[in-house]
Amino acid sequence: MKLKGKESKIISKSQPSSSESPADAPTDLKAGGMVEQSFPPKETRLLLVAGTQSGVGKTSIAIGLMAAFRRRGLAVQPFKVGPDFIDPLHHLAASGRRSFNLDGWMLNSECALKGVRARTAGASVAVVEGVMGLFDGFDGNSDTGSTAQMAKWLGAPVLLVVDCWAMGRSIAALVKGFTCFDDDVNIVGLLLNKIGSPAHAEWLCASLKAAKCRVPVVGCIPQDLHVSLPEDHLGLHHPGTTPRETLDNTSDTQYIQQLANMLEAHVDLDALLALGSLVHPDPSASSRESGAGSPGGALDEKALRHLRGVAR
Numbered sequence: 001m002k003l004k005g006k007e008s009k010i011i012s013k014s015q016p017s018s019s020e021s022p023a024d025a026p027t028d029l030k031a032g033g034m035v036e037q038s039f040p041p042k043e044t045r046l047l048l049v050a051g052t053q054s055g056v057g058k059t060s061i062a063i064g065l066m067a068a069f070r071r072r073g074l075a076v077q078p079f080k081v082g083p084d085f086i087d088p089l090h091h092l093a094a095s096g097r098r099s100f101n102l103d104g105w106m107l108n109s110e111c112a113l114k115g116v117r118a119r120t121a122g123a124s125v126a127v128v129e130g131v132m133g134l135f136d137g138f139d140g141n142s143d144t145g146s147t148a149q150m151a152k153w154l155g156a157p158v159l160l161v162v163d164c165w166a167m168g169r170s171i172a173a174l175v176k177g178f179t180c181f182d183d184d185v186n187i188v189g190l191l192l193n194k195i196g197s198p199a200h201a202e203w204l205c206a207s208l209k210a211a212k213c214r215v216p217v218v219g220c221i222p223q224d225l226h227v228s229l230p231e232d233h234l235g236l237h238h239p240g241t242t243p244r245e246t247l248d249n250t251s252d253t254q255y256i257q258q259l260a261n262m263l264e265a266h267v268d269l270d271a272l273l274a275l276g277s278l279v280h281p282d283p284s285a286s287s288r289e290s291g292a293g294s295p296g297g298a299l300d301e302k303a304l305r306h307l308r309g310v311a312r
Contacts, residue, residue, distance in 0.1 A: 044077070044120040045276035048156040050130035050147045052178060056163040057193045059087055061221070062129040064259030066094040068269060069125050071260060077123035079116065081150050082131035091129070094256050102128065102154075105138060105145040109153040114282070116154055121283030125276065128156060135181060148185045157188040157277050160215070164204055165194035165223060171204050172211035179215055188275040189218040191267065196223060218275070219267030 049065065051058035066076045078091035078099035083106075088099030100119050102112050120126045130147030137146030151158050160178060164171060171192075179187050190208075195201045201220040208217065263269070 041075075041122075041124050042280070044123050044279045044281055045125045045273055046116070046120075046128070046154065046156050046279045047125070047272065047276040048081075048128040048130060048147070048151050048154070048158050049161065050134040050151070050158050051132075051161045052163070052174060053133040053136075056161050057221075058130060058161045059090065060259055061159075061161050061191060061193065061263070062087075062127055063090050063094045063256060064263035065267075065269075065272075066091060066127050067256050067260035068263045068267075069127070069273075070095055071264075072269075074124040075122055077120045077126040079119070079126065079128040080131070081128060081147050082145075084131065087129060090256075091127075093253055094260075095127075097123070102150055103145070104149045104153070112150065112153050117279060117282040120279055121281040123281070125273065126279065128154070134158065134160065134178065134185070143182070148182060151186070152184050154279075155186075155277055157186050157275055159189045159191055159218070159272065159275075160187050161191045161193055163194050164192045164200070165196070168203060169207040172207045172213060175208060175213050175215065176211060179213065187215050189272060190215050191218060192220045194223040195220045216271075218272050219263070221262060221266050224262065 047065075049058050049062040062078075066078055069076045075097070076095040077097055078088065078095050079102050080088050080091065080099055081102050081104075083101055083103055085101075088101065091097075091099035100115065102115065104112070107115070116126065128150070130150075132147070134151075135143060135146055135148045137149060138144040143149040143152075147158075150156070160175070162171060162174065167174075175190060192201065192204055195204070204220075205217055
C-alpha cells in the first residue's frame with residue numbers, strides 16, 4: 001500500500017544524478033544506465049529514520065532506503081545518532097559513503113548542524129538513522145542524547161518506523177501518542193513494518209484514519225523472515241569497510257540488495273523524498289571547525305579482522 005503523494009522534484013531514473021567524489025563514487029553507476037552529474041547539488045534533502053523503540057527494524061529500513069536511493073543515481077550521505085560503529089559500517093556498504101556519528105551528549109546543536117552541512121557536500125540526500133526509540137535518551141526527564149533532540153537540532157523531518165506485528169487498532173493510540181508528545185518534533189511519515197497481509201495493512205490504515213491521525217503512511221513492509229541483517233552471537237555482522245563496496249550479489253552484501261528491493265516495492269520513495277527538509281551543504285567547513293567526529297565506519301582492516309576473530 002503506497003501513499004500517492006506528489007512527485008519528487010529531486011531526481012528520477014531518467015534525470016541526471018549528482019556525482020560523488022572519485023574516491024567514494026560507486027563503480028556500478030554507469031553500468032546500471034544512470035547518468036552522473038558533473039556538478040554537486042546546492043541543496044541536500046534530509047530525512048531522519050526513527051523507531052518507536054529498539055528492534056522495530058529502523059536499521060534495516062535506513063539501509064534499504066540508502067541503497068534504493070543510490071540505485072536511482074543519488075549520492076546518499078548517511079549519519080547515525082549516537083556513538084554506534086556497527087550500523088555505520090552497514091551504511092557504508094549500502095551508500096558507498098562514510099557514515100558519521102551525531103551524538104547529542106558529546107556535541108552541542110551548533111556542532112551537530114555544522115557537521116551535517118560539512119559532510120553533505122556533494123550529496124543529494126542525507127539519511128540519518130536514529131538510536132533506540134525516538135524519545136529515549138540519557139534519562140527519563142529530558143530529551144538529552146535522544147533521536148528527538150537531534151531531529152530538533154537539525155530541523156530534520158522524522159520517518160517513524162512502527163513494528164505492527166500482532167497489532168490492530170492499537171496502532172492509532174501508539175501513533176497519536178508519538179505525534180502529540182513533543183510538538184517540536186516533526187513526524188512527517190509513518191512506515192508500517194512487519195505487516196501480516198494486505199488485509200492487515202488495510203485494517204491498520206483504517207484505524208489511523210478513523211482516529212484522525214494526520215501523518216501519512218508512506219509504506220507498508222510485509223513480514224519476511226528471509227530478509228534481515230546478518231547477525232552473530234555478538235550482534236550485527238560487520239560488513240566490508242571499503243568505500244568502493246558495490247551493491248552486488250555476493251553473500252556479504254546480498255542482504256542490502258534484498259532490503260532495497262523490498263523498500264522499492266512497498267514504499268513511495270518519491271513521496272518520501274518530497275517530505276525531506278533542505279540542507280545547504282558547506283564544503284568549506286573542515287571536520288575540526290564543524291565539530292564532526294570520525295566516520296562511524298572508519299575501522300582499518302586490522303581492527304576489523306580482530307573484531308571478526310573475537311566474534312568467532
